[in-house]
C-alpha cells in the first residue's frame with residue numbers, strides 16, 4: 681500500500697508501547713486512527729501525543745472477547761466506512777517454568793495474544809474483502825514466536841501460534857484476495873510496558889505462576905538492555921505495510937545501510953540483538969515459507 685493518506689488505521693493495544701507509536705506514525709501519514717485498548721487513560725495519553733489536527737477515536741476493547749472486537753469493527757466502519765490497515769498488536773507477557781504455569785496464565789495469555797489476533801481477523805477481513813480496495817493486516821508476534829527461551833513457555837506458545845496463523849492467512853489471502861497484504865511483526869526486547877503486563881490482568885485470572893518472578897526479572901533486564909525504541913518498531917511496521925513485506929523484524933541500527941532498504945526490513949536480523957545469530961536463520965525460514973507452497977501441501 682503505497683498511499684496511506686486518508687486511509688484508516690485500526691490499532692489494538694493503542695494505549696502504550698508499539699501501539700502508541702504506531703498511532704503517532706499513522707497520524708503523521710494523515711491516516712484517521714481508531715485506537716482500541718482495555719486501558720482508556722493510556723489511549724487518552726496516546727491521543728494527546730498525536731499531531732494537531734489528527735483524526736482519532738478511541739474504543740475500549742478487550743481483544744480476548746470476540747464481541748468487543750466485533751463492536752470495534754462496527755465502530756470503525758460506522759465512523760469511517762473502512763479499515764485499510766489493521767494492527768493486531770495488543771499483547772501481554774506471562775513468565776515462569778512450564779510446569780508451574782497456571783491455567784489462569786494460559787487463559788489470559790492465549791486469550792489476548794492469540795485469540796485477540798483471531799478475533800481481529802474474523803471481524804475485519806470479511807469487511808476488507810467487501811471493500812475491494814487495497815488493505816493490509818499486521819499481526820504482532822515476537823522473536824519469541826521464532827525462538828523459545830526458558831521461562832517463556834506460555835508466551836512462546838501464544839506467539840508461535842500467531843506466527844503459524846499469520847503465515848496461513850498470508851497464503852490464503854494471496855491466493856484468494858491478493859488486494860489484502862499480510863505482515864508478521866517479530867520484534868525483540870524493546871522497552872515498553874510489556875514487562876508490566878500484569879497491570880492489565882483481569883482479577884478473574886489473577887492466579888499467577890508461583891515461579892514467575894525469577895524469569896520476569898531476567899526479562900525486565902533484557903528489555904531494558906534493548907537498543908531499539910518502540911518508534912523504531914512502528915516505523916518498520918509502516919514500511920512493511922507500504923512495501924507489502926511479509927515479515928517485518930527490527931530495523932538494523934547499522935546506519936551505513938539505509939533503513940527499510942536492507943535485509944532487516946525484509947526479515948533479516950537486527951544487528952543490535954545479542955540473539956542475532958539465532959534469529960537470522962529463523963527469519964530466513966519464515967521468508968522461505970512465504971514462497972508459494974508446492975508438493976503435497978499445495979491444495
Ligand SMILES: NC(=O)c1ccc[n+]([C@@H]2O[C@H](COP(=O)([O-])OP(=O)(O)OC[C@H]3O[C@@H](n4cnc5c(N)ncnc54)[C@H](O)[C@@H]3O)[C@@H](O)[C@H]2O)c1
Pocket residue numbers: 692693694695696697698699716717718719722741742743744769770771772773792820821822823824866867868869870871872873874875876877880903
Ligand atoms: N516490547 C517488546 O520487547 C516486545 C517484543 C516482541 C513482541 N512484543 C509484542 O508487542 C505487542 C505490543 O506490546 P508492547 O511491547 O507495546 O507492550 P505494552 O504493554 O506497552 O502495550 C501493550 C498494550 O496492550 C494493551 N492490552 C493488554 N491487554 C489487552 C486486552 N485484553 N485487550 C486490549 N488491549 C490490551 C495494554 O493495555 C497496552 O496498552 C504485544 O503483542 C507484545 O507481545 C513486544
